[in-house]
Amino acid sequence: MELKKVQEILDATVYTGGDRLEEMQVMEACGSDLMSDVLAFVKEQGLLLTGLQNLQVVRTAEMMDMEAIVFVRGKVPNEEMIAAAERMEMVLMTTELPMFTACGLLYENGLHGGKAVEDGE
Amino acid sequence: MSNSMVFRYDVDGDDFTLAGEISSKVKKRLKQLGLPPETIRKVAIAMYEAEINMVIHANGGTITVEVSPETIHIIFADRGPGIPDIDKAMEEGFSTASHEVRELGFGAGMGLPNIKKNSDKMTIDTKVGEGTTIELWMEVC
Ligand SMILES: Nc1ncnc2c1ncn2[C@@H]1O[C@H](COP(=O)(O)OP(=O)(O)OP(=O)(O)O)[C@@H](O)[C@H]1O
Numbered sequence: 001m002e003l004k005k006v007q008e009i010l011d012a013t014v015y016t017g018g019d020r021l022e023e024m025q026v027m028e029a030c031g032s033d034l035m036s037d038v039l040a041f042v043k044e045q046g047l048l049l050t051g052l053q054n055l056q057v058v059r060t061a062e063m064m065d066m067e068a069i070v071f072v073r074g075k076v077p078n079e080e081m082i083a084a085a086e087r088m089e090m091v092l093m094t095t096e097l098p099m100f101t102a103c104g105l106l107y108e109n110g111l112h113g114g115k116a117v118e119d120g121e
Numbered sequence: 122m123s124n125s126m127v128f129r130y131d132v133d134g135d136d137f138t139l140a141g142e143i144s145s146k147v148k149k150r151l152k153q154l155g156l157p158p159e160t161i162r163k164v165a166i167a168m169y170e171a172e173i174n175m176v177i178h179a180n181g182g183t184i185t186v187e188v189s190p191e192t193i194h195i196i197f198a199d200r201g202p203g204i205p206d207i208d209k210a211m212e213e214g215f216s217t218a219s220h221e222v223r224e225l226g227f228g229a230g231m232g233l234p235n236i237k238k239n240s241d242k243m244t245i246d247t248k249v250g251e252g253t254t255i256e257l258w259m260e261v262c
């Protein structure tokens with residue numbers, strides 16, 4: 001799914017990478033507030049939805065080669081996070097929707113979750 | 122080995138928000154060196170977990186990365202409290218992380234198992250009251 005479409009579906013405010021939304025595609029997504037889990041189970045998911053707001057979220061996504069983060073329930077990334085994401089060319093956006101609804105809407109529109117690492121191999 | 126490279130870093134133990142900077146640097150370095158993405162990913166995940174552990178459990182330490190054409194060897198050395206029961210610490214779900222750390226999305230007790238999963242060989246040398254040294258070897262695949 002084009003990140004532009006993700007942004008539209010979630011009616012999200014974009015903080016970084018706004019000029020690249022049309023070029024960037026994510027095949028799968030993952031919703032989690034537990035970075036430990038993201039580090040242990042994410043495989044191909046290029047998009048992270050999370051209710052957490054700290055620099056380690058951006059770092060975690062960087063380590064997992066994720067392209068974009070959507071902060072749910074109106075959590076706004078701070079300056080440090082925005083600066084880091086810009087350096088990494090990562091897209092950050094915020095939706096007012098809660099986690100379940102945001103994930104549900106994307107899923108309904110064809111963006112799925114993929115498999116956990118253990119199933120995928 | 123003649124064409125191996127060694128990088129050494131200090132990890133600051135005071136600031137959790139800084140944790141991961143070294144892993145990020147090493148990841149960029151390995152990319153520049155043209156290592157295979159799958160190898161880089163394993164190194165990045167294992168390093169980040171170990172770096173965070175160093176900050177949240179051991180008040181910082183040093184990381185040494187040795188890159189050769191066949192193997193990446195990483196040493197994490199700290200002078201923290203040590204690990205009293207390694208078998209227990211290696212169990213998924215075992216964690217002594219503080220409430221603050223959990224609120225930031227960590228402390229699920231997944232780090233050490235995840236480090237093991239992403240490395241080809243792992244050793245832990247630890248002594249209560251003296252510190253912990255974790256060594257990892259990853260084959261360049
Ligand atoms: N460098 C270290 N020094 C002292 N204790 C450690 C160190 N690394 C790990 N431990 C101990 O081992 C436990 C398990 O570590 P592990 O990385 O698996 O989980 P965690 O760090 O608690 O949570 P997570 O990694 O999921 O964020 C820790 O809670 C801590 O008690």
Ligand SMILES: [Mg+2]
Nearest residue numbers: 170174232233
């Ligand atoms: Mg850990």
